[in-house]
Amino acid sequence: KNWRLIKDGMIDDSDVFAISINERDRNHIVASACSGIYESLNGGEKWRKIQGIPSTSRRTRDILQHPSRQGTVYAGTTEGFWMSVDGGKTWRMTTARNLEVNSIAVHPDAPDRVFIGTNNNGVMISNDGGRTFAPANQSFTSRFAYTVTPDVGMPGRLYATTHNTATSGGNLFYSKDGGQTWTAARGAGLDQVAPFAVMQDRVDPTRLLLGTNRGIFRSLDRGESWTLLTAPKKAPVRKAPARRMTAAQRRAAEAAAAKAAAEAKVVPALEDSVRVLIPTEDDKNGIIAGTDKGLYRTYDIAKGWEKLELGEGVNANIFAVHASPLVPGTIWVGTATSGVLVTRDDGKTWEKVNATPQGIPVVSLASDPKRPNYVYAGTTQTFYLSRDGGRTWIRRGGNLPLGKYTAILINPENTDEIFLGSAHEIGGGLYYSSDAGQQWTRIDSMDMVVPSRRVWAMAFDPADPNRIYAASHSSGIYRIDRLQDTAAEKSGAKTAAATATNQ
Missing domain, CATH: 2.130.10.10 (YVTN repeat-like/Quinoprotein amine dehydrogenase)
Structure with missing residues (x-):
């Protein structure tokens, strides 16, 4: 009183x-x-x-x-x-x-x-x-999990990128037992960067790349230790004394200048924020990188990165990139403010598609693994789908609310099944469609006790098609096991049960 x-x-x-x-x-x-x-x-x-x-x-x-x-x-x-x-x-x-x-x-x-x-x-x-x-949390020392990536060849091995919520930076963790325990990766300055994307080499799976706000880190031991890839130091250039050239020498100098101009489009290393890393999907084992300064491609990191020009007036801050092996040469790009772009000639020309409103960030892209004309785009506000290769689009579907749809996961065995993850602060959660996006059901119903409903990324377990890993905003990595009740699956209700692997 x-x-x-x-x-x-x-x-x-x-x-x-x-x-x-x-x-x-x-x-x-x-x-x-x-x-x-x-x-x-x-x-x-x-x-x-x-x-x-x-x-x-x-x-x-x-x-x-x-x-x-x-x-x-x-x-x-x-x-x-x-x-x-x-x-x-x-x-x-x-x-x-x-x-x-x-x-x-x-x-x-x-x-x-x-x-x-x-x-x-x-x-x-x-x-x-x-x-x-x-x-006290199986060594997974972060709440905000940004991505989760299963290893392509070792069952139970996972890679998770995390962001610090109170300070800058983050870390990368790997697990050998399906997320039961975790180990922080080693690398100079790795715990001081914000990691965004993990990509595993399909030819040599011991090699991984990590896109961060400082460029790209590389691991040669399946993600346990990492090194930042930097541009080689340029040798000092000595100017030769001026002298009169013959016609042949002049032609050679002009050819050298033309070659240098062409090589100027190639950068030795990416030093900006790299948010996306995906395979080129053209059987050449190349890499496409989406950065905050544009789109790049390489078939040999040692030889540098080619910049793919997106055209005049296009916002070069890239949030999402997608390519399908069914249509080599077609690349989809989601930007911060210029909507969705697509090239159908391997990056030579680009067109804006009438998918999303201008000024709205496009944060996820995917296409049907069997029907490449079925294309999906998630934005910070809603979700879009196309049935004709991006020529026309439909906004959302039945029972799907507004949301920040950061994760799109399509069942490769039954491509009518789609899982959506929303990281929206209010309406975040997991949604399921059994008809290729026409109708939706919420998986994490409000009667379920889920510490964090905001989902940033999802991935199927390569060894178990009924298991999904999800990266959450404040509760680490979830393991989602689908129920085997046929009646429940047909109704679309309770298609999964979620358990957090770290509390």
């Missing part, structure tokens, strides 16, 4: 984040504020600042006096977990500095068991009183 301000000894305008009261002495209080850590020995009437934690870490989000160990104090900061065993006189950091700690708890029956809640690494546990910590 009555409150009064107690701040004697605190710096004015200090934002106080957390308070910890000593269970053995209620007059002993420790508080964390934006200006540092404070201690009171008389119930908060008088405060003094505790020294010891470096100023860069003084954004202490949680503070806790150990409930059974006198003098032990824990501090969770924006730069690591700190502990003191002498009442705050001295401190030491026991985690990596780049770990952001939001909350701290000690097990009431096990005083050495300490839990911390972190920004991008989930819950971590210490069994030695806070001196060391380990993840």
Whole structure:
């Protein structure tokens, strides 16, 4: 009913984040504020600042006096977990500095068991009183899973890209047991980049590429370690002294200049954001890359990337690319503001198709594996389908709401079956069609307990056609197992059951 301000000894305008009261002495209080850590020995009437934690870490989000160990104090900061065993006189950091700690708890029956809640690494546990910590989530230390990609030849092996929700960057994880446990990939700076796309070489599956906001990383050991691909350093050019040329020399110089102009369209390495990586689907084992600066293609990374010009006035920020092996030379592109484009002559010419409104990002594209004229496009607002190779389009289908349709998955055995994933903040979820997109049923019904309904990507398990992996916005990777009830499948209701592989 009555409150009064107690701040004697605190710096004015200090934002106080957390308070910890000593269970053995209620007059002993420790508080964390934006200006540092404070201690009171008389119930908060008088405060003094505790020294010891470096100023860069003084954004202490949680503070806790150990409930059974006198003098032990824990501090969770924006730069690591700190502990003191002498009442705050001295401190030491026991985690990596780049770990952001939001909350701290000690097990009431096990005083050495300490839990911390972190920004991008989930819950971590210490069994030695806070001196060391380990993840409590099968090493999948991220909530926001952006993509999930099954290995083409090793059952149970998965690759997942993640994004940090509170800070920049992300990471890549791989699993050898169908998502039960995960390992963070190794690579210089890999945990500081935002990864977008994983592509596995079809000829040599030990080779993988990773598209990120800093270009492309390459792995030669099936995704366990990665190296950023950079352009080779140019050799210094020595200018030859000017001299009179013969006619033959002049022709040779002109030919060399023409060749140099042609090669100018080839870039040695992609250093911009690479959001999409797909095979060329022309039996040449080439790669197409969609970046924020345009569309590129290569048949030999060592020789560089050819830029495919999309035409004047086209937004070159690419969000989606699709090619079908049934129609070599046809490439579909989804852009940030210029809608859907298609080439039917292997990139020589492009046309805008009347699929989506201008200015709306196109974030997913797919075509029927058996009927290539059936084309599908997902945008940040809705979903479109074509039955005539993109000449005419239909918006949505029955019972499909507005949404951010980032994932389109077509059953290769029965191509009338389509799964859609929406990452919309309000109406996100999973949808199923048994008639090639004409009618839809929601899979994750509201009576299902699903921690996160926002889905960014989906993929079939190559070893089990009734299993789907889905990358969610805030709950890691889901494993979705389809029910085998024939009646349920015919009705379109409850076509799948979802379980999260990491909590």
